Amino acid sequence: MAEYIAQGVFRLMNAVSTESYASVAGKMEGDGPLGKYFDEIIEDSHFGRQTWEQAESQFQLEAVSLAIRKSGLQKENIDAVCSGDLINQCIGSAYGLRELEIPFLGLYGACSTIAEGLLITSLLIDSGAVRRTIAVTSSHFSTAERQFRTPLSYGGQRTPTAQWTCTASGAVMLSGETGGVRIVGGCIGKIADMGISDITNMGSAMAPAAAETIKRYLAATGTSPDDYDRIITGDLGTVGSTLVKELLIRQGIDISRQHCDCGSMIFDNEKQDTHCGGSGCGCSASVLCGYFLPQLESGQLRNVLFAATGALMSPMSLQQGETIPSIAHLVHFRKE
Amino acid sequence: MAEYIAQGVFRLMNAVSTESYASVAGKMEGDGPLGKYFDEIIEDSHFGRQTWEQAESQFQLEAVSLAIRKSGLQKENIDAVCSGDLINQCIGSAYGLRELEIPFLGLYGACSTIAEGLLITSLLIDSGAVRRTIAVTSSHFSTAERQFRTPLSYGGQRTPTAQWTCTASGAVMLSGETGGVRIVGGCIGKIADMGISDITNMGSAMAPAAAETIKRYLAATGTSPDDYDRIITGDLGTVGSTLVKELLIRQGIDISRQHCDCGSMIFDNEKQDTHCGGSGCGCSASVLCGYFLPQLESGQLRNVLFAATGALMSPMSLQQGETIPSIAHLVHFRKE
Numbered sequence: 057m058a059e060y061i062a063q064g065v066f067r068l069m070n071a072v073s074t075e076s077y078a079s080v081a082g083k084m085e086g087d088g089p090l091g092k093y094f095d096e097i098i099e100d101s102h103f104g105r106q107t108w109e110q111a112e113s114q115f116q117l118e119a120v121s122l123a124i125r126k127s128g129l130q131k132e133n134i135d136a137v138c139s140g141d142l143i144n145q146c147i148g149s150a151y152g153l154r155e156l157e158i159p160f161l162g163l164y165g166a167c168s169t170i171a172e173g174l175l176i177t178s179l180l181i182d183s184g185a186v187r188r189t190i191a192v193t194s195s196h197f198s199t200a201e202r203q204f205r206t207p208l209s210y211g212g213q214r215t216p217t218a219q220w221t222c223t224a225s226g227a228v229m230l231s232g233e234t235g236g237v238r239i240v241g242g243c244i245g246k247i248a249d250m251g252i253s254d255i256t257n258m259g260s261a262m263a264p265a266a267a268e269t270i271k272r273y274l275a276a277t278g279t280s281p282d283d284y285d286r287i288i289t290g291d292l293g294t295v296g297s298t299l300v301k302e303l304l305i306r307q308g309i310d311i312s313r314q315h316c317d318c319g320s321m322i323f324d325n326e327k328q329d330t331h332c333g334g335s336g337c338g339c340s341a342s343v344l345c346g347y348f349l350p351q352l353e354s355g356q357l358r359n360v361l362f363a364a365t366g367a368l369m370s371p372m373s374l375q376q377g378e379t380i381p382s383i384a385h386l387v388h389f390r391k392e
Numbered sequence: 393m394a395e396y397i398a399q400g401v402f403r404l405m406n407a408v409s410t411e412s413y414a415s416v417a418g419k420m421e422g423d424g425p426l427g428k429y430f431d432e433i434i435e436d437s438h439f440g441r442q443t444w445e446q447a448e449s450q451f452q453l454e455a456v457s458l459a460i461r462k463s464g465l466q467k468e469n470i471d472a473v474c475s476g477d478l479i480n481q482c483i484g485s486a487y488g489l490r491e492l493e494i495p496f497l498g499l500y501g502a503c504s505t506i507a508e509g510l511l512i513t514s515l516l517i518d519s520g521a522v523r524r525t526i527a528v529t530s531s532h533f534s535t536a537e538r539q540f541r542t543p544l545s546y547g548g549q550r551t552p553t554a555q556w557t558c559t560a561s562g563a564v565m566l567s568g569e570t571g572g573v574r575i576v577g578g579c580i581g582k583i584a585d586m587g588i589s590d591i592t593n594m595g596s597a598m599a600p601a602a603a604e605t606i607k608r609y610l611a612a613t614g615t616s617p618d619d620y621d622r623i624i625t626g627d628l629g630t631v632g633s634t635l636v637k638e639l640l641i642r643q644g645i646d647i648s649r650q651h652c653d654c655g656s657m658i659f660d661n662e663k664q665d666t667h668c669g670g671s672g673c674g675c676s677a678s679v680l681c682g683y684f685l686p687q688l689e690s691g692q693l694r695n696v697l698f699a700a701t702g703a704l705m706s707p708m709s710l711q712q713g714e715t716i717p718s719i720a721h722l723v724h725f726r727k728e
Binding site for chain 1: 394421445483580
């Protein structure tokens with residue numbers, strides 16, 4: 057059973073734990089400071105396929121297959137997979153996981169998708185309806201760049217606030233077994249929109265959503281940042297990370313000692329010329345699975361909030377003069 | 393608690409019931425045979441907004457607002473809304489529901505989205521994490537046509553197997569209260585792909601997914617079509633409806649007496665020149681909320697399977713030579 061705490065905030069009473077997880081990343085992510093933590097580095101940006109979209113599907117299939125292999129189980133043992141990506145109509149997910157024949161729930165949470173998938177799959181297990189699930193997501197620099205910005209061959213200049221979409225995927229297998237890293241609570245994000253319309257400054261657009269979600273979870277659970285080892289955001293980048301701390305400080309919440317951001321960690325922004333850092337669904341998913349979950353599993357970290365952030369605009373909505381709505385979903389991990 | 397029956401198939405033991413529902417449809421849907429059943433008909437295809445995408449958002453906002461008004465509750469009483477649509481990055485949902493400030497879970501299940509949303513929200517309530525949810529989805533003829541096919545002003549000829557994307561939205565509010573129409577079980581769909589690549593013949597692409605899901609639910613629950621008053625598919629249209637029955641007959645399952653299809657019912661295909669019928673996320677959602685749920689609520693129908701179908705391709709995946717993967721999620725409704 058889960059316990060209702062407040063609107064969109066809940067606590068999980070029964071064990072829902074990671075049984076396995078896997079991360080697969082591209083060459084540039086492999087060359088970054090977290091490169092050694094990923095399970096697999098794929099040097100070929102096409103991953104042996106003909107198009108970048110097919111390559112992204114392959115990243116996702118590989119992450120799920122690896123998570124299953126690491127668990128020692130078979131795909132028939134997985135009752136549901138929750139997945140989404142940034143490509144129009146989420147084809148990275150649908151084509152990537154098509155051959156697995158695992159019951160499939162498609163999500164669209166932009167770069168917040170891995171946290172959304174973890175919230176949903178943990179509650180599906182908690183209900184008893186399914187026994188074992190996988191939450192997975194992916195992004196690919198080349199599929200995102202041509203869809204959201206400009207054709208790669210155009211060679212457009214990137215602004216100082218721009219982020220670099222990660223080529224990566226991360227998959228988390230959950231079950232009711234004990235022993236892994238537990239999910240003990242969560243907060244479903246609300247859509248926030250502070251009026252930012254600059255597609256090259258996504259960190260600023262997403263920071264208010266992260267601040268709102270973190271604040272709401274802390275308030276509902278009666279906890280403070282000092283109760284946690286880490287408060288991790290998804291892909292705010294360096295500008296967005298400064299902003300989220302500032303927004304929370306103004307409300308009396310200081311997360312500066314606990315905060316880290318997957319997007320700010322995955323690249324060496326100066327050496328790799330990645331401006332404000334990494335982004336994309338695969339950014340927070342691969343950093344969670346490659347870097348943070350192993351530290352939780354080993355007990356190095358014990359109590360962690362993970363708030364992945366997503367920007368819910370499209371190129372068309374911006375062309376139509378809209379601003380960028382964003383969202384952050386929060387997952388509370390604990391190792392006992 | 394939910395009971396696990398088989399991979400992706402479950403039974404709900406506690407009450408999870410409709411507390412309210414609403415349907416909003418466009419002029420052409422209003423002129424069709426089900427026109428009198430929808431809560432609201434919006435004659436203006438722009439719904440007072442400047443673009444069709446904004447109009448689709450308005451349809452979704454109206455359906456959710458109406459469902460809340462009909463319940464006598466406030467938006468603060470809703471703990472989570474699950475929503476998705478067909479527009480790239482699901483902007484129909486994100487911009488439509490932005491102002492509500494209800495915790496938001498974005499889905500992408502193409503035209504199966506209302507069933508996917510009902511499965512997820514029913515299990516969220518069942519877990520105890522949330523008390524009251526809304527599942528909603530929308531589609532708009534003009535947003536879909538220019539995105540998936542050709543600009544409207546191009547005036548392309550439509551093939552005999554083509555379907556007409558409905559301009560409509562449907563929203564279902566669920567809670568743990570008794571008294572409404574109960575959701576007593578469900579089946580999470582698997583991705584099926586029989587190699588169809590004709591974007592103007594979506595019914596044929598989706599029929600195998602519907603057949604697989606219906607067969608799997610019947611087998612897992614040990615029931616036969618005669619146990620149900622209706623077996624409803626989402627938007628197979630007339631060609632797909634013939635196919636799903638044929639596919640199931642070959643496996644010894646005859647649904648011909650119980651089967652009906654929202655896409656085949658919403659238009660008078662001859663008079664309205666809609667070829668094989670209606671389609672789109674809003675098709676099955678509005679027909680469920682406008683036509684079937686009231687019949688269940690009144691006891692006219694008592695035991696119904698609702699399997700909404702979705703095609704998970706994109707224009708780009710087809711340009712890259714891919715076939716059309718499809719999916720069907722099944723919700724089992726009962727009135728006691």
